[in-house]
Amino acid sequence: MLPVMLDLRGKRVLVVGGGAVGRRKALSAFSAGAAVRVVALESLHEEFAAHVSIEWIQANYHADHLQGMCLVFAAATPAVNDRVALDAIRRGVWVNSASDPTAGDFTLPAVVRRGELTLAASTGGAAPALARRIREKLEREFDEHLATWIRLLEMIRPTVRESIADPELRRALLDDFADWPWLERLKAEGEDATRRLMEQRIRAAAL
Ligand SMILES: C[C@@]1(CC(=O)O)C2=NC(=C\c3[nH]c(c(CCC(=O)O)c3CC(=O)O)Cc3[nH]c(c(CC(=O)O)c3CCC(=O)O)/C=C3\N/C(=C\2)[C@@H](CCC(=O)O)[C@]3(C)CC(=O)O)/[C@H]1CCC(=O)O
Ligand SMILES: NC(=O)c1ccc[n+]([C@@H]2O[C@H](COP(=O)([O-])OP(=O)(O)OC[C@H]3O[C@@H](n4cnc5c(N)ncnc54)[C@H](O)[C@@H]3O)[C@@H](O)[C@H]2O)c1
Secondary structure (H helix, E strand, C coil): CCCCCCCCCEEHHHHEEEEEHHHHHHHHHCCCCCCEEEEEEECCCCHHHHCCCCCEEEEEEECCHHCCCEEEEEEHHHHHHHHHHHHHHHCCCCCEECCCCCCCCCCCCCEEHHHHHEEEECCCCCCHHHHHHHHHHHHHHHHHHHHHHHHHHHHHHHHHHHHCCCCCHHHHHHHHHCHHHHHHHHHCCCCHHHHHHHHHHHHHHHH
16 A cells, blocks of 8 residues: 555545545545535535535435546445445546445545644554554644644754755754754743744854
């Protein structure tokens, strides 16, 4: 399996099934920028009333629903999901089956997001409940300070590039800023103090 980060902006995504699983997948695809269409037997779920860009079609799934889609999540009953997976594979549309990890092209990992950082845990379908537990553990270990740290690193990187000509020194400094004691410092002293200290170190290295 190849882990990838998909940019779904401007891509059309179909979700078959509007239960808890289908809605979760529709929201994930929507958050990744996709134009999402849900096909389900029941009428529009209230959770989606706020998400006007998610189109909800109350219908029995038909292969025609795959027309123009680049990705499909089968999240209905196992029998329907099997059909969706077969139809999609036949048409060359990438498909995920919520009921059978082997039926489609990919499975979804449990995800933690911290600013620009994404942590994903997958057991490849062996133990989804364990993937969730690992996600919870990662959430505790990597809290919001990590997002701030990454933002700081992104911010000071151009300054390091501009101020330090020696590539060895530049690398050593960036490597040091990306080391764990800085996260501890950030937690203890806050963002402004940490940024000032980083800037001091850059000035000292530039001398
Ligand atoms: C990671 C996560 C992401 C997400 O869905 O967004 C995800 N499942 C999550 C949770 C979860 N799913 C289930 C439980 C109940 C406990 C249990 O059954 O173990 C829990 C735990 C809970 O909810 O606490 C039930 C379940 N899941 C699948 C089946 C069918 C089967 O395998 O037979 C059944 C049985 C259904 C039934 O029998 O009715 C299948 C899949 N679930 C996957 C992903 C893919 C493999 C991921 C991997 O193995 O790493 C895969 C193959 C397909 C896919 O969906 O891509 C999400 C964590 C979200 C979070 O972060 O909290
Ligand atoms: N991946 C996961 O995390 C995970 C977790 C639990 C369950 N599952 C699997 O995901 C699937 C969905 O789970 P759920 O709890 O959301 O189920 P659910 O019963 O709440 O929802 C099923 C949805 O499928 C729709 N549906 C059924 N037949 C259809 C058809 N012919 N055409 C269009 N829509 C149809 C229903 O209208 C409903 O919206 C199941 O197959 C289940 O085994 C996966």
